[in-house]
Amino acid sequence: MIFTRRHLVASAASALFLFIAAPLQAQDQQGEPSLLPVHEERLVIETSEGSFDYSVELALNGRDRASGLMFREQMDDDHGMLFRFEEPRQITMWMRNTLIPLDMIFIRGDGTVAGHHADAVPLSEAVIASPEPVLFVLELNAGKAEEMGLAEGDRVSHPIVAEAAGAQ
Known part of the structure; x- marks a missing residue:
C-alpha cells in the first residue's frame, strides 16, 4: 500500500486523537462519585x-x-x-x-x-x-x-x- 502525505497526516491526526481521547474517557469513568454504603449506626x-x-x-x-x-x-x-x-x-x-x-x-x-x-x-x-x-x-x-x-x-x-x- 502506498501512503500519500494526506494519509500520513490523517493517520497522525487519528493517533493523536486516540492519545488524547483515551485518557479523557478513562477520566470520565473514574470521575464518577463512588458512593460507599452509609453505615447503619450513626x-x-x-x-x-x-x-x-x-x-x-x-x-x-x-x-x-x-x-x-x-x-x-x-x-x-x-x-x-x-x-x-x-x-x-x-x-x-x-x-x-x-x-x-x-x-x-x-x-x-x-x-x-x-x-x-x-x-x-x-x-x-x-x-x-x-x-x-x-x-x-x-x-x-x-x-x-x-x-x-x-x-x-x-x-x-x-x-x-x-x-x-x-x-x-
Missing part, C-alpha cells in the same frame, strides 16, 4: 456544646480512602465520611478532585479528637496533615467543626472507633 461527636450525630460512609481500605469524597457536588448536612487506617500514623490528605469544602477531623485510636482542619479548599492540592499520629479522619461539610465547638480531646463514638479502641 457517628456521635460529644463536645462542650452538646452531642452531634452524623450518618457516615466508611472508607476502610486503600481504594475507598483514595477516592473519598472526590467528584461529589454536595453532601447532606448530617452526613460525612469516616476514614480508617491500618495503624496510627501521621495522616496527610488533600482536596484534589474534591468539589465541596470540608472540615477534616483527626481522631486518635481511643476515639478522642487530636485536632481538625477547618474549611479545606475544594480542588486544592495543598497537603493537610494530622497534628499527630491518628487512626481515623472524619470529613464533614465545612463549618461543622466550628458549629459544634469542636476541640482537641472531644470524643467520637461509632462502632468502628469502639472496635479500634478495644483493640488497643
